[in-house]
Amino acid sequence: MFAFTIDEKIELRLHEEHHAEELFALTDRNRAHLGRWFPWVEHTQNVDDTLKFIKGVRRGYADNEAVLTSVWCDGNIAGTLGISRIDWNIGSGEIGYWLGADYEGRGIITRSCRALISYAFDTLKLNRIVIKCQPENTRSSAVAKRLGFSYEGTLRESAKHNGKLHDMEVYSVLRRERSDAPR
Template identity: 45%
Template sequence: MFLHTIDEEVSLKLASLEDAEELFQLTDTSRNHLREWLPWLDHSKTLEDTKAFIQNGRKGFAENKSLTTLVIYHGKIVGTAGFNEVDHTNKIVKIGYWLGKDHTGKGIMTRVARALTEYAINDLHMNRVEIRVADGNQRSSAIPKRLGFQKEGRIREAEWLYDDYVDHVIYSVLASEWEGKKEIK
């Protein structure tokens, strides 16, 4: 089981099927908010879809290919975050995240992304941490900027978002750069 306490308010935990109902309710009540930037909402319409998501996340964790955690804030599930991909050969992880509509603007995801970066570099001994953000998603882009990640460039038409392609902007930090940046708020 993966459980990581970030501070007195925020922690991360590997989801279990017992979390499915609460995660589904958060997703469902945040659907319009999340739909602007996340392409998977049409594939997550039922409690069974959420259970499949949890099982898939646990499988990826067991196979050491990904890490999908629940973001816990004051004891409640407020989103998900983790490593969408773990590349052990090249020592690269790609962080992905989302928060429910009522939980943004509190600094939660900045703390989560910082903790995931620390974990990737210090515990997993990764060399590179990436965050890819849909072009135009200012709130999500603010997180890697705040943490001192470098903007590297753009992948054109990287993702189909319901009715159009969106570009992705790539941000990264290297292990050799992180030591001096981890105190950035």
């Protein structure tokens, strides 16, 4: 089972079916907060929707297509973080994340991403990690910048959410660009 200790308070764990109620409750409490950025929020209406999500991401992990985890802080689910859209031909994956509003601003995502990126490069042997976010999501783009990702550009009107088309900024980091990469 995948579990990754970040520090004494934070841990990443694969989603488990018996956590569906807790994950749904976090999503439901943060519906307005998350709904600004994520189209899946409006389709997550009950625990069964969250359970379906968990079963899907566990299949993705078993099929070697993704590593999607719950972020645990002080023994509670605080959000999610993972690598999806893994393309083994080019060694690329996309990081996505969210936290409940009560957990933001504490460096949880930045520290967790740093650990997951190391796992992606060192264990999965990926070469490129991508983060995409809407330009208005300044907290998310700040995470990418803090982690040393390079801004690649903006995919204009490439996502649809709340009935509107949205631009998506693309940030990436290559294995050789890591500060601890062998020279």
